[in-house]
Amino acid sequence: xxxxxxxxxxxxxxxxxxxxxxxxxxxxxxxxxxxxxxxxxxxxxxxxxxxxxxxxxxxxxxxxxxxxxxxxxxxxxxxxxxxxxxxxxxxxxxxxxxxxxxxxxxxxxxxxxxxxxxxxxxxxxxxxxxxxxxxxxxxxxxxxxxxxxxxxxxxxxxxxxxxxxxxxxxxxxxxxxxxxxxxxxxxxxxxxxxxxxxxxxxxxxxxxxxxxxxxxxxxxxxxxxxxxxxxxxxxxxxxxxxxxxxxxxxxxxxxxxxxxxxxxxxxxxxxxxxxxxxxxxxxxxxxxxx
Amino acid sequence: xxxxxxxxxxxxxxxxxxxxxxxxxxxxxxxxxxxxxxxxxxxxxxxxxxxxxxxxxxxxxxxxxxxxxxxxxxxxxxxxxxxxxxxxxxxxxxxxxxxxxxxxxxxxxxxxxxxxxxxxxxxxxxxxxxxxxxxxxxxxxxxxxxxxxxxxxxxxxxxxxxxxxxxxxxxxxxxxxxxxxxxxxxxxxxxxxxxxxxxxxxxxxxxxxxxxxxxxxxxxxxxxxxxxxxxxxxxxxxxxxxxxxxxxxxxxxxxxxxxxxxxxxxxxxxxxxxxxxxxxxxxxxxxxxxxxxxxxxxxxxxxxxxxxxxxxxxxxxxxxxxxxxxxxxxxxxxxxxxxxxxxxxxxxxxxxxxxxxxxxxxxxxxxxxxxxxxxxxxx
Numbered sequence: 001x002x003x004x005x006x007x008x009x010x011x012x013x014x015x016x017x018x019x020x021x022x023x024x025x026x027x028x029x030x031x032x033x034x035x036x037x038x039x040x041x042x043x044x045x046x047x048x049x050x051x052x053x054x055x056x057x058x059x060x061x062x063x064x065x066x067x068x069x070x071x072x073x074x075x076x077x078x079x080x081x082x083x084x085x086x087x088x089x090x091x092x093x094x095x096x097x098x099x100x101x102x103x104x105x106x107x108x109x110x111x112x113x114x115x116x117x118x119x120x121x122x123x124x125x126x127x128x129x130x131x132x133x134x135x136x137x138x139x140x141x142x143x144x145x146x147x148x149x150x151x152x153x154x155x156x157x158x159x160x161x162x163x164x165x166x167x168x169x170x171x172x173x174x175x176x177x178x179x180x181x182x183x184x185x186x187x188x189x190x191x192x193x194x195x196x197x198x199x200x201x202x203x204x205x206x207x208x209x210x211x212x213x214x215x216x217x218x219x220x221x222x223x224x225x226x227x228x229x230x231x232x233x234x235x236x237x238x239x240x241x242x243x244x245x246x247x248x249x250x251x252x253x254x255x256x257x258x259x260x261x262x263x264x265x266x267x268x269x270x271x272x273x274x275x276x277x278x279x280x281x282x283x284x285x286x287x288x289x290x
Numbered sequence: 291x292x293x294x295x296x297x298x299x300x301x302x303x304x305x306x307x308x309x310x311x312x313x314x315x316x317x318x319x320x321x322x323x324x325x326x327x328x329x330x331x332x333x334x335x336x337x338x339x340x341x342x343x344x345x346x347x348x349x350x351x352x353x354x355x356x357x358x359x360x361x362x363x364x365x366x367x368x369x370x371x372x373x374x375x376x377x378x379x380x381x382x383x384x385x386x387x388x389x390x391x392x393x394x395x396x397x398x399x400x401x402x403x404x405x406x407x408x409x410x411x412x413x414x415x416x417x418x419x420x421x422x423x424x425x426x427x428x429x430x431x432x433x434x435x436x437x438x439x440x441x442x443x444x445x446x447x448x449x450x451x452x453x454x455x456x457x458x459x460x461x462x463x464x465x466x467x468x469x470x471x472x473x474x475x476x477x478x479x480x481x482x483x484x485x486x487x488x489x490x491x492x493x494x495x496x497x498x499x500x501x502x503x504x505x506x507x508x509x510x511x512x513x514x515x516x517x518x519x520x521x522x523x524x525x526x527x528x529x530x531x532x533x534x535x536x537x538x539x540x541x542x543x544x545x546x547x548x549x550x551x552x553x554x555x556x557x558x559x560x561x562x563x564x565x566x567x568x569x570x571x572x573x574x575x576x577x578x579x580x581x582x583x584x585x586x587x588x589x590x591x592x593x594x595x596x597x598x599x600x601x602x603x604x605x606x607x608x609x610x611x612x613x614x615x616x617x618x619x620x621x622x623x624x625x626x627x628x629x630x631x632x633x634x635x636x637x638x639x640x641x642x643x644x645x646x647x648x649x650x651x652x653x654x655x656x657x658x659x660x661x662x663x664x665x666x667x668x669x
Contacts, residue, residue, distance in 0.1 A: 064307045071303040075296050145309045154626055175569070245307065246300045253296075269297050 003139070003163025009150060010157040010173035020153035024146045024160070031142040035134045037085070044132055052128030063120050065137055072137075072249045073113045079256035080249065081113045083125070084225035085133035091223055091230060095212055104228035111225050140203060140248030143167040147201075147244075164204050167244040171198035185235035185276050193238075193274055195286055201244035205251035206236030206276075222255050234259045237266060238274040238286065247271070298490050302446060317668045319355040323631075324348070325662035329375070332391065336653035338382060340393025344656075345375035364409050371402040378654045380514035381605035383592040389605070391653050392514070402427045408436075415442040421454075432458040450484040450498075462511040474507030493533040500526045509604070515593045516604045524551040541565040553609065554587035558645065561616075573622040577635075578615070584646035585611035591650050607652035613643025618660075631664040 007024055011017045036042045047056045058066070072080040087107050090099040110130045117124050125132065139162050146160045147167045158169035159178055171177055177198035181191035185206055195202060205222075212219040212230065219230040237254040241247035250269045254262040259277055266273045266284060274286035282288070329344035351369040358364055376393045384390040408421035421436035434456035441449045458476040465472040484498035502524040509518045528547040535542065547559040561579035568574055586609040588602035597603055618635030639655045641647035 061308050067306060068300075068303045071299055075299055141307060141309070144307075148309050156626065241297070241301075243301070243304050245304050246297070249300055250296070265296070270295075271297060 005163065006159075006161040007146070007150075008158045008161075009155045009169065011155055013154070016154045020150050020155045023153055024149050027146055027149050028142060028162075031138060031145070035138045037131070037133055037135070044134060047123055047125065048131045051125035051130040055122045055124045057121060058118070058123050060120070062123075063118070065134060065141065066118050066123065068141075068245070068249075069113070069134075069137060072253065076253040076256060078113070078226060079224065080136070080253050081111065081225040082132050082134060082136065083111050083113050083116065083130055084223055085131050085135070086110045086129065087223040087225065087228055090228065091212055091219065091221070093212065095214060098214055108225070108228045136248070136252050137245060139163060140165045140201075140244040143201065143244040165201070165244050165248055166197075166203070167201040168197060168199050182236070182238050182274060186280070192276060193282060193286070193288065195238070195240070195274070197240060200240055200242050201247050202238060202240050203244055203247040203251050204236055204238040205248070205255040220255075222252075224256060231256055232258055234262050234275050234277050235280070236276045237262065239266070239269065240272045240286070295490065302488075318357070319353070319666065319668050321351075321353045321664060321666040323351040323353075323662060323664035325351075325660060327660050328658060330657040330659075332393070332653060336388075336390050338384075338390045338392050340379065340391070341376040341395055342393065343376055345373060345377065347371050347373045361412050362409065363412070364407070367404075367406040369404045371404075373400045373402070374398060377512060378607070379512065380593045381591065381652070381654075387650075389591050389650055389653055394512070400428050402430075416440065423456075429461050429463050430458065431461075432456055446488045448484075448486040450482075450486070452480075452482040452484075454478075454480045458506075460507055460511060465511075470511045471507065474511070476504065476506035476508065478505075479503045492536065493531070496528075496530040496532075498528045498530075500524075500528075502526075510606055513593075513604070513606065515595060515599075516606065517599060517602050518588070518604055519552065519602060522552045524549065526550075539567045549583075555583050555585070555609065556646070557581065557583035571624050573624075575620045575622070577618050577620070579617075580613070580615055580643075581639075582613040582644040582646070583611060584644075585609060585648045589648065591648065591652075605652075607654040607656070610641065610652040610655070611644050611647040612639055612641045612652065612655055613645065613647065614639035614656075615643060627668045629664075629666040629668075631662070631666070633660075633662045633664075635660040 005028065007021060009017045009020055033039060034043050037044050037048070039045060043058065043062055050056045069082045090103050090107050110127050115126050117126070143160050143162045143165045144167055147169050150158060150160070150169045156170045157173045160167045160169065166180060168178065177196040180195045180197055180202055182193040182195060182204060183206070184190035184192040211221060220233065222231045222233065223229070224231045233255045237251040239247045239250045241250065250266070250271060254266050254275070257265055263275055263283065266275055272286050273284040275283045277283060327347040327349070329346070331344060332342045334342050349369060349371045351367070354366045356364055375398060376395060377398060378391050379394055380392045381389045382392065402425060404423065404425040406421060406423035408419055410417055410419040417440045419438045423434040423436070425432040434454060436452065436454035438450065438452040443449060456478045458478070460474040460476065461472070462470040464470070480500060480502040482498060482500040484496060486494060486496045488494045504522045504524070506520060508520060508522055510516045526547060526549045528545065531544045533542050543563040543565070545559070545561050549555070549557040559579065559581045561577065563575055563577040565573060565575045586604065588604060589609045590603050590605050593605050594603060614637060616635055616637045618633060620631060620633035623630045636659055638657045641651035641655070
């Protein structure tokens with residue numbers, strides 16, 4: 001999945017746990033194979049390869065994911081845009097100087113979810129070089145799918161952690177909740193908060209893990225499709241929801257906005273959240289009050 | 291401008307993803323339930339003759355639900371009831387004008403067997419079902435067919451419609467000996483429409499309307515004098531509200547039903563259930579129900595033998611105006627595919643409890659206990 005993954009299952013029957021584990025690993029590989037941008041025969045690659053040329057046939061699951069992306073796009077006023085990945089050509093870990101306005105405009109001409117047409121069976125990206133990136137949805141959706149698969153296979157205690165998107169199969173083996181550490185945004189290896197959870201899912205978005213440094217200035221790896229520039233957001237947002245896919249979209253959208261708008265968005269979501277501001281203040285219902 | 295609730299919008303969209311979507315059942319489910327229903331004896335002072343001992347019904351119910359392929363499921367239900375006890379034959383005015391009962395002897399014994407099979411087909415946004423059923427007792431046979439369809443509209447609403455028809459034969463026991471009708475027929479047609487609306491991630495509202503038309507022999511053949519119209523139309527409207535309260539880790543169910551029929555009976559039913567999750571395995575659900583009905587137009591406190599047999603009259607307690615209260619509790623225990631349910635309910639009824647009661651409390655109004663034990667397994 002392009003990230004460290006952790007599956008923790010507990011149960012009395014070793015065979016049952018082993019079987020569930022195997023099924024989950026197979027399911028995770030299936031998702032990666034289907035939606036990775038880096039694999040030559042993935043659905044994503046075949047859609048991207050046909051950009052500006054032809055329609056691509058899609059299945060029901062892909063259609064549902066596109067519909068989900070559409071809702072995210074509308075709710076975020078266009079900030080959450082699964083076509084904005086091409087901006088990485090201007091901003092990536094190799095970038096050593098600020099991209100020029102021409103370079104940015106060139107990228108931006110190939111961005112715009114509103115230009116994409118799709119139906120239950122087909123999708124068409126109208127501009128050559130346009131690219132879809134399901135990264136902001138599929139990892140979380142996969143966490144939910146693995147939980148469903150584990151539960152179906154009889155696992156009652158455990159969790160799924162796909163690169164920080166954590167979905168609960170159930171509590172710890174003794175019935176107590178899991179204690180989840182939230183990474184400190186500036187001190188490497190430290191945690192800034194602990195959150196107890198035994199059901200649902202918890203996701204964290206932060207611009208800090210993979211930042212871009214140009215002339216001593218740190219830029220977030222999260223890119224604003226409207227300006228073509230990295231976002232100037234809060235440092236991190238953590239949310240608890242029933243589904244990891246929902247929690248993930250809420251935190252992603254929070255980080256695509258500026259700090260003030262992001263905080264308002266988290267507040268409006270009515271979900272338990274923890275926001276870490278640029279001043280390193282912890283805000284939200286999950287922040288410790290003592 | 292209408293503000294969109296982001297959580298609601300995202301959750302709704304997420305629920306269309308295959309992992310969460312409301313698909314046909316993927317697991318087989320088997321359940322066995324046994325229940326014991328026991329009516330309290332009637333006060334001896336109200337019984338002129340016969341036995342004060344009333345009905346006792348032991349019921350066992352078996353259910354199997356299984357998917358067939360990816361778009362179909364079938365459900366089989368069978369149940370058997372063993373009944374014994376006495377039932378009221380007639381009502382007379384006692385010396386103080388209070389009605390008194392003539393009961394049958396405590397010798398009634400009957401067995402009812404019921405079988406139902408249904409098949410459901412699931413499409414992307416719709417489901418269609420057919421149910422065939424039959425029920426058999428010594429003195430009553432019934433065959434029925436039901437058709438139902440549901441449409442999922444924009445993932446937030448479900449529209450349901452249903453139709454059912456049953457054709458019943460009545461053959462009272464000891465008909466010649468007691469001058470009862472020897473054979474009779476009854477047909478029932480029922481139409482329903484319902485709308486289920488998801489309000490947000492934690493609550494939903496169901497509303498339904500049912501119209502039922504009954505034709506044929508609608509009287510009670512075992513009563514000394516009981517003449518009812520041979521046609522009856524019934525309307526029932528119901529509202530059900532379900533809300534899950536996160537802070538309490540519990541769900542509240544509130545139901546209301548309004549009923550009106552061609553016999554002139556109006557009734558209201560309100561019930562509330564609280565489903566409290568205690569732990570991952572335990573759930574305790576206390577419940578309370580209130581029921582009140584007005585009497586039928588032709589209801590009499592005591593049988594009037596001076597009226598011609600063709601004139602409608604009945605002193606059946608079920609047609610009197612009264613109210614009833616039920617309080618109960620159920621405990622559920624779940625463990626890897628197994629679920630065990632134990633429940634107890636106490637029902638009491640009286641004319642004082644009702645909103646539009648008859649003048650006298652009918653001596654045959656019931657009080658009963660219902661105890662049930664169920665076991666369910668999914669695989």
